[in-house]
């Protein structure tokens with residue numbers, strides 16, 4: 001099968017979070033299964049160009065219709081760790097992707113609507129006719145809309161779209177200028193509730209809703225979150241739309257790319273190790289302490305890695321730092337804030353804790369350090385308010401780092417409480433789970449984990465190994481996505 005992935009991120013060349021990991025890892029898995037996979041991405045100025053091999057011209061002066069005129073784009077092509085990627089670089093004064101950031105512009109819907117339009121023009125004009133176009137999140141929600149309403153009449157009538165939602169919180173709400181810009185026009189048509197009109201703001205279009213309505217198949221990234229999105233508030237207003245389109249909606253649990261995330265082969269950590277030899281893990285703990293200037297001691301290291309965002313339960317992340325310190329544990333945080341106030345709060349905290357030898361807060365994005373933390377920490381906390389899948393706990397399990405998570409979304413489907421999970425035999429349990437959003441719930445789970453570490457080290461080590469035994473690779477998800485593609489390929 002010929003599959004084109006269109007997305008705003010692909011690790012490691014451009015990664016703001018888990019979306020990038022998934023786009024890369026899934027593409028690799030699909031190729032390993034004998035499919036031809038290509039990726040289309042924006043050409044950001046802030047990409048990790050050192051991860052692109054053989055970057056060269058693929059299409060000069062691609063004319064992309066925009067507001068009745070056109071914007072010329074150059075399309076470059078190169079390999080990102082073996083994946084063939086096309087990068088779209090618009091030549092316009094808007095400088096859509098030359099701003100030193102991936103997201104965060106006041107005109108983000110316009111930037112990514114342009115990207116979506118340009119990706120479709122590129123497919124059309126370079127005569128690429130994939131069996132499947134796989135789009136991700138609101139940034140590419142307009143692609144199935146444009147395919148169905150325009151491009152099928154230009155010769156792309158056989159292409160089918162799979163649309164994956166990684167985060168319902170961000171839906172790409174915008175006004176009807178997007179319709180004018182992309183040439184879709186006809187606001188009276190698109191502003192219908194059955195099409196793109198936002199379910200709650202009658203004056204706004206919703207790009208994610210467009211993706212749901214027009215795609216041949218829609219999924220989110222875990223079965224439990226698929227249920228939550230339909231029936232609880234974490235669908236952020238799209239529950240009714242999902243209900244209407246339930247026959248083409250499901251949840252497929254993400255995998256982790258064990259080529260990149262595997263302590264037995266990871267070159268970014270200080271000492272490689274496997275399930276049968278955890279001495280290497282102890283060396284990484286030492287290396288982590290040395291790198292972050294933490295005191296050498298017998299204490300466990302508890303970590304948090306992730307965006308510092310309301311979704312991730314920032315207040316509980318903050319609480320976890322102090323609880324860990326009170327309970328004789330060390331704490332390492334690696335995170336980048338998504339809002340100015342959270343950023344200020346954690347910078348304040350970093351200064352306040354600067355001289356404490358048991359804590360290190362690293363504010364920013366650092367892929368290399370993330371590897372060392374996964375390898376060197378004993379436990380990781382994930383107190384998310386909602387979590388469509390969550391990769392942190394999956395990576396942690398592979399690195400023998402015990403996850404302490406809130407029981408929501410994909411966290412609930414992948415972490416099984418050592419003391420209380422009645423659905424799994426004791427030897428299949430792999431972490432700690434709490435449910436409520438208050439600090440006591442988090443404390444009780446942390447307390448149990450720290451207690452086991454100090455009081456029953458052998459049992460703690462066994463828990464570590466039980467976690468490492470889990471296989472959360474892309475194998476299973478790869479099969480499920482191919483089944484979806486097969487199902488929609490001949491659909492009319």
Ligand SMILES: Nc1ncnc2c1ncn2[C@@H]1O[C@H](COP(=O)(O)OP(=O)(O)O[C@H]2O[C@H](CO)[C@@H](O)[C@H](O)[C@H]2O)[C@@H](O)[C@H]1O
Nearest residue numbers: 017018166306307335336364365366370387388389390391
């Ligand atoms: N400061 C930092 N420095 C280095 N690395 C960092 C980092 N902050 C985060 N990361 C890395 O980024 C990834 C984050 O994965 P998450 O699953 O938490 O994704 P996120 O919430 O962004 O994405 C959404 O999409 C993914 C993918 O579908 C879903 O799993 C998730 O639930 C959903 O919210 C991990 O690989 C983590 O190590």
